[in-house]
Amino acid sequence: MNPRSLLDRYLLGEVTEADVRQLDRLLAHQPELRREYIRAVAAESGLREIALERSVHSTAPAQLRQSRQWRFWGIAASVVAVLLLMVLLIPTNQSADTVATLVSSENAAWESALPTLPGSQLTAGTLKLRTGIATLGFPSGAELILEAPAQIELISTMRCRLLDGVALVEVPESAVGFIVETPSGYAVDYGTCFSVKVDPDRGESDFELIEGEIGVHHASTGDEIRLTQPNHGVKASAETLRAQSREELEEMASATTGLVRIGTDGRATSVLPNNKRHKFVDPEVLSVRKTENGKWDYRSFFSFDLTGVEFNNVRSARLRLNLVPSRRGLASRLPLKNQFGVYGLTNSDKADWSIDATWEDSPTPEDGVLLGTFEILRSAQRGTYGIANEELLQFLRQNSDRNVTLILVRLTTQIEGKGPVLTHMFASDSHPEAVGPLLELTLDRTAQKPPETQR
Amino acid sequence: MSNMHRESLFESDFMRLFVRHEPVLRAYARTLLPDWNLVDDALQEASVTMWEKRGQLEDSSGFLPWAKVIVRFKCLSMIATLRRSRLLLSDEVLQQLAEEAEALQAEELTAIRQALSHCLSKFDQAHQELLLAPYSGDGRVQELAALCGKSANAFYKLLGRLRDKLADCVRIQLQLEGL
Numbered sequence: 172m173n174p175r176s177l178l179d180r181y182l183l184g185e186v187t188e189a190d191v192r193q194l195d196r197l198l199a200h201q202p203e204l205r206r207e208y209i210r211a212v213a214a215e216s217g218l219r220e221i222a223l224e225r226s227v228h229s230t231a232p233a234q235l236r237q238s239r240q241w242r243f244w245g246i247a248a249s250v251v252a253v254l255l256l257m258v259l260l261i262p263t264n265q266s267a268d269t270v271a272t273l274v275s276s277e278n279a280a281w282e283s284a285l286p287t288l289p290g291s292q293l294t295a296g297t298l299k300l301r302t303g304i305a306t307l308g309f310p311s312g313a314e315l316i317l318e319a320p321a322q323i324e325l326i327s328t329m330r331c332r333l334l335d336g337v338a339l340v341e342v343p344e345s346a347v348g349f350i351v352e353t354p355s356g357y358a359v360d361y362g363t364c365f366s367v368k369v370d371p372d373r374g375e376s377d378f379e380l381i382e383g384e385i386g387v388h389h390a391s392t393g394d395e396i397r398l399t400q401p402n403h404g405v406k407a408s409a410e411t412l413r414a415q416s417r418e419e420l421e422e423m424a425s426a427t428t429g430l431v432r433i434g435t436d437g438r439a440t441s442v443l444p445n446n447k448r449h450k451f452v453d454p455e456v457l458s459v460r461k462t463e464n465g466k467w468d469y470r471s472f473f474s475f476d477l478t479g480v481e482f483n484n485v486r487s488a489r490l491r492l493n494l495v496p497s498r499r500g501l502a503s504r505l506p507l508k509n510q511f512g513v514y515g516l517t518n519s520d521k522a523d524w525s526i527d528a529t530w531e532d533s534p535t536p537e538d539g540v541l542l543g544t545f546e547i548l549r550s551a552q553r554g555t556y557g558i559a560n561e562e563l564l565q566f567l568r569q570n571s572d573r574n575v576t577l578i579l580v581r582l583t584t585q586i587e588g589k590g591p592v593l594t595h596m597f598a599s600d601s602h603p604e605a606v607g608p609l610l611e612l613t614l615d616r617t618a619q620k621p622p623e624t625q626r
Numbered sequence: 627m628s629n630m631h632r633e634s635l636f637e638s639d640f641m642r643l644f645v646r647h648e649p650v651l652r653a654y655a656r657t658l659l660p661d662w663n664l665v666d667d668a669l670q671e672a673s674v675t676m677w678e679k680r681g682q683l684e685d686s687s688g689f690l691p692w693a694k695v696i697v698r699f700k701c702l703s704m705i706a707t708l709r710r711s712r713l714l715l716s717d718e719v720l721q722q723l724a725e726e727a728e729a730l731q732a733e734e735l736t737a738i739r740q741a742l743s744h745c746l747s748k749f750d751q752a753h754q755e756l757l758l759a760p761y762s763g764d765g766r767v768q769e770l771a772a773l774c775g776k777s778a779n780a781f782y783k784l785l786g787r788l789r790d791k792l793a794d795c796v797r798i799q800l801q802l803e804g805l
Contacts, residue, residue, distance in 0.1 A: 175790070175793075176786055176790070179789055179790070179793075180782075180786065181660075181715075183760055183785075184660060184661055185782055187713075188711060188713055191713045191714070191715065194715065195715045195716050195719050197724070198715065198719045198722075198723070199716075199718065199719050202726075205722065205723055205726055206726070207658070208723060209657060209723065209726060209727045211672075211793070212653055212656050212657045212727070213653050213734065213738045214738055214742060214792075214793065214796055215653075215656060216649060216652060216653040216656060216735065216738075216739075217735065217742040217759060218736050218738035218742060218757065218758065218760075219662060219761040220649070220739060220760040221742060221743060221746065221758065222738070222761035222762050224759065225758065226762060250772065269773070272695065274695075282702060288721070290695045290698050290699050290702075291699070292699060308682065310679050310681060310682050311681065312681065312682055312683075312684060339640065343684055345681055345684070430719070495660070564649055
């Protein structure tokens with residue numbers, strides 16, 4: 172059967188299971204046939220209307236026609252009747268459990284127990300948007316555009332809570348009073364458009380008015396700041412609520428406030444036992460490998476210049492390492508999880524290592540203390556890894572007046588199999604694409620003015 | 627909230643909008659559902675939901691896309707239960723069709739309908755009757771076949787040919803109008 176008659180028979184309900192399967196395959200792969208289908212359905216609707224009209228005017232009404240016709244007009248009448256009843260009886264009842272509708276999504280990937288197809292009705296619950304952009308519509312008329320990565324909890328038709336990420340909220344007159352909560356505050360919307368950004372790591376949220384009027388309240392004290400001027404904002408932290416001008420908002424957008432990043436400034440390298448670094452050490456990456464026999468292992472080390480950092484104000488420290496795709500070895504010989512150790516150098520004899528140091532005179536884990544470990548799945552080729560803990564902060568604090576050296580090694584080796592095991596590679600400062608090792612220091616907010624970024 | 631005024635204005639608007647867009651919504655539902663009885667059921671349920679949620683609507687221009695979302699949702703939830711008893715296209719294909727049918731507008735339907743009326747008039751009375759039989763009640767095609775002393779299968783074959791002819795005529799007619 173040709174596709175068109177197949178389609179036609181499907182619409183008439185005159186098909187076998189095999190026909191339907193064939194049609195399904197064809198429709199899945201032929202956009203042209205789908206257009207044909209939609210047009211055929213439109214024609215189908217037209218034919219039906221004509222049939223119904225004619226049966227109304229028909230002088231010899233067959234019994235079946237009659238019943239069909241009455242079914243159609245009966246429905247039209249009953250719809251109107253139901254609507255009228257509702258006008259009289261339940262003027263403003265909303266459906267009980269639907270909180271919002273997923274209006275649209277662009278390249279959205281979700282982690283959620285709630286349905287995530289566009290058009291889905293969403294009940295109260297939490298949605299996590301991993302990638303993309305999604306629009307949620309609330310029955311009240313409020314609309315929320317989420318940008319990944321974001322996490323939101325739907326509470327009611329007039330209330331939601333943004334736990335992480337960025338959202339743009341538009342509230343028409345019908346939804347005045349719509350509330351967007353964050354962990355540190357909440358905004359009551361008086362008919363406007365505003366944006367909200369939540370940083371769960373720092374426990375802060377930023378509200379910025381784009382148009383109209385909002386009231387921002389502090390989560391625990393209940394203090395309120397009213398915003399009526401476009402482009403003005405409020406930052407809500409665990410302790411306070413603070414109004415921000417356009418200038419401060421711009422400054423904030425550069426995301427440097429309260430954060431100092433220190434790079435290695437080229438002081439980073441790898442070593443291997445045979446010391447043929449010109450041949451086997453690629454300066455763009457920091458190689459890390461551990462094997463059973465140890466002959467072709469790699470370890471890396473790098474230093475950060477901490478002079479000039481006022482450690483009294485530093486609240487937390489994080490080491491960031493950017494994994495880049497490896498050019499050596501096979502991932503299939505790695506265990507599913509690979510563990511890495513970061514050591515802080517304490518042996519002062521090794522502190523003055525040179526950039527072309529040998530395996531023997533460069534710093535080893537035995538020359539230092541273990542500050543922390545992290546894991547990488549063997550399937551991962553990219554991503555930011557590293558450690559952020561009290562041990563790291565303490566170590567940095569004790570060595571705050573000088574260069575500190577960190578040593579990176581793989582703690583796990585390989586599994587049974589063929590071929591050489593993968594060498595993990597992290598970007599060095601000379602990597603063309605990814606950023607080299609970074610120390611990120613979060614400064615206490617009692618610090619007067621956020622220092623300039625250091626690299 | 628001070629939207630009492632808005633709402634009372636909207637109640638009459640709602641009826642008007644629903645009646646105006648009903649043919650498009652019906653056609654849209656038919657894209658997903660395998661027969662007209664189910665379409666009628668879906669529309670009825672959807673109309674109740676629309677009424678309940680009319681507060682979501684800001685103005686009349688937003689009605690059709692909004693109503694389509696509701697109709698689509700109703701159809702898809704009906705399909706989930708229908709699947710056990712009916713032969714249906716896969717969910718993926720239905721989703722895709724629903725997406726692509728989103729663009730269907732009243733103007734297009736009206737044009738198709740006018741073309742149909744015109745083309746139908748070119749068929750003789752008996753063939754017109756057969757072409758309209760599938761919409762004139764369950765079993766009407768078989769009934770006509772019995773009247774003419776033919777097998778239902780033969781009649782469906784004839785119907786298929788007539789429908790092809792009609793579709794060709796409609797296509798040409800629409801091309802003439804530049805659609």
